[in-house]
Amino acid sequence: MRHLLSTRDLSRDEAIQILDVAEDMADVANREVKKLPTLRGKTVINLFFEDSTRTRTSFELAAKRLSADLVNFSAKGSSVSKGESLKDTAQTLAAVGADAVVIRHASSGAPQTLATSGWIDAAVLNAGDGTHEHPTQALLDAFTMRRRLHGAASRGKSLDGLTVTIVGDILHSRVARSNVWLLDTLGATVRLVAPATLLPADISTWPVTAGFDLDDAVDADPDVVMMLRIQAERMHAAFFPNAREYSRQWGLGDERLARLRPDTMVMHPGPMNRGLEISANAADSSRSTVLEQVANGVSVRMAVLYLLLSGSAEL
Amino acid sequence: MTARTVLQPADITRALTRISHEILESNRGGENLIILGIPTRGVALAHRIGAILESIEPGSGRVGELDVTMYRDDLAGQPTRAPARTHIPAGGIDGTTVVLVDDVLYSGRTIRAALDALGDHGRPRAVRLAVLVDRGHRELPIRADFVGKNLPTSADERIRVRLTEIDGIEEVTIES
Incomplete structure (x- = not known):
């Protein structure tokens, strides 16, 4: 594995290996010294063209726990706001000796361009590109599911037989896309629920079943319900009449929460719009994995950085 | 390539029993003792030593x-290694005598890495090293406190330790 651009090109063995290494990384957080010397002398650059708190912080912590040097580079307040192109920015980073570039960009495919253009030799990690993919989020979601299911005996296990319902703005969601490919690879069954206006046109080619009715999906007794954020910044057209109607039809409110099994996982990639796609009770219930997802994010990103930056050959 | 068996199952058991007694002797009993195996085969050996210690002095086989x-110094320039599990017994290693267990002692670099790893888990009172086979060719100032068998080898020979728990058979061979 040279870059991590998409969960679509991960094989089942590679995906399970990343999750297994993440298990070992998770143990580091419980130690006296929460640091490993493994990536000493490597430089990781966080290149964020879009706002982010948890992903950027998570990558930063992951790199630092592995003793890599990390530089944060955000588009605001940098030369990008003066009109520098992606190519020039990338070459600047290459010139200062970056070993890995973690990139978030509003344009789908920007990480792919960076990885394949020949501008830099650094490993490229996609931290979210447009409406395309957000692979580390999907990996940490799968890791969280696996840990809830198998606890300490998670190593080596897949997600065979798990049923996952993803609800909300599928059309604009890179989290949904990355999750669909990864969950399918790991053997889970995925069902998507969204307003008709927020389902992509090519949904029939995805390895999922899709529907419009959340109540049907809740009654189908899923193992995992993943709520997606309504992304106000991408709502350029009227995809649904108003927030209240969305919340009533596609929000995980108290009444739907009560119909789920006590051990059904309620997931949300964050940041949450409480009261819109998820009620406060759902977000704070014992079913909710939201905080575990954040904690696991660091472990999964440590695993990915380790696998990309140490060693010289294939994964 | 020829393979010559240097330790039979009974030899391995005898060596581990002797090492266990030596550990108890040098520690003056089983107090504050922790046996830590280095994956992969060191872990299996550590569990065997733990079981023998437990049979001699109950409570001493943690x-x-x-x-x-x-913590390895050879991560770059080699295929990516998958890490294995670390498990420190409850109570931690602070103030204890830790006995590291590995199958073969060769360059000493694995043990160097183990000492660094140990330092991130706490501060033991003392660290000892037990190995089933010491084959020489040290590259660092490291020696074993408890040795199953000293096997002088040349650098192009290969020592293979096979244990029932992992390999299904039990033997130590020299391949050249």
């Missing part, structure tokens, strides 16, 4: 696992 992958 066993854990210490993965050293992330």
Whole structure:
């Protein structure tokens, strides 16, 4: 594995290996010294063209726990706001000796361009590109599911037989896309629920079943319900009449929460719009994995950085 | 390639029994003792030593696992290594005597990595090293306190330790 651009090109063995290494990384957080010397002398650059708190912080912590040097580079307040192109920015980073570039960009495919253009030799990690993919989020979601299911005996296990319902703005969601490919690879069954206006046109080619009715999906007794954020910044057209109607039809409110099994996982990639796609009770219930997802994010990103930056050959 | 068996199952058991007694002797009993195996085969050996210690002096066989992958000095320039599990017995290693267990002592670099890893888990009172086979060719100032068998080898020979728990058979061979 040279870059991590998409969960679509991960094989089942590679995906399970990343999750297994993440298990070992998770143990580091419980130690006296929460640091490993493994990536000493490597430089990781966080290149964020879009706002982010948890992903950027998570990558930063992951790199630092592995003793890599990390530089944060955000588009605001940098030369990008003066009109520098992606190519020039990338070459600047290459010139200062970056070993890995973690990139978030509003344009789908920007990480792919960076990885394949020949501008830099650094490993490229996609931290979210447009409406395309957000692979580390999907990996940490799968890791969280696996840990809830198998606890300490998670190593080596897949997600065979798990049923996952993803609800909300599928059309604009890179989290949904990355999750669909990864969950399918790991053997889970995925069902998507969204307003008709927020389902992509090519949904029939995805390895999922899709529907419009959340109540049907809740009654189908899923193992995992993943709520997606309504992304106000991408709502350029009227995809649904108003927030209240969305919340009533596609929000995980108290009444739907009560119909789920006590051990059904309620997931949300964050940041949450409480009261819109998820009620406060759902977000704070014992079913909710939201905080575990954040904690696991660091472990999964440590695993990915380790696998990309140490060693010289294939994964 | 020829393979010559140097330790039979009974030899391995005798060596581990002797090492266990030596550990108890040098520690003056089984107090504050932790046996940490280095994956992969060191872990199996550590569990065997733990069981023998337990049979001699109940309560003395606390066993854990210490993965050293992330501390190795040869990570670059080799295929990516998958790390293994680290498990420190409850109570931690502070103030204890830790006995590291590995199958073969060669360059000493694995043990160097293990000492670094150990330092991130706490501060033991003393660290000892037990190995089934010492084959020489040290590259660092490291020696074993408890040795199953000293096997002078040349650098192009290969020592293979096979244990029932992992390999299904039990033997130590020299391949050249």
